[in-house]
Amino acid sequence: MDGEIGYGAAYKGSKQYTQWEVPTANATGFGAAADDYMERGIDLNEQLVHNKPATFFFRMNSDAMTGAGIFSGDTLVVDRSIKAMSGKIIIAILDGELLVRRLHKNFNQLTLVAENKKFSDIQLNGFDERAQVWGVVTYSIHAV
Incomplete structure (x- = not known):
């Protein structure tokens, strides 16, 4: 054989x-x-990965996004080639820490919104150098 x-x-x-x-x-x-x-x-690669060089997998280790159906231990599929737009769930780097939050834009004001009331929203100036959008979450893989 x-x-x-x-x-x-x-x-x-x-x-x-x-x-x-x-x-x-x-x-x-x-x-x-x-x-x-x-x-x-x-x-699953065909279903979840649309831009192979720009796609990464992360393990969620926080309960900040439970309201969006993303739980601690879930695997997140993140595409760095997608433009971060208001309403999208993103991976942000703030003061060297990775955060998963929903992005809201209002003129020059950016808000990183947690989907759990235990976590506070983070207000940023549009030109704040402490924060950087790393990628956009496209899928969450959740074990049942």
């Missing part, structure tokens, strides 16, 4: 896998009716 060794398509660091060719007997006659409706498997 010949095997092909490869890596998953998501990003550098994917787990290595081996794909084996499995010989099968030749089928004759009519195929099963259900064969017409067979779909290929779901590729």
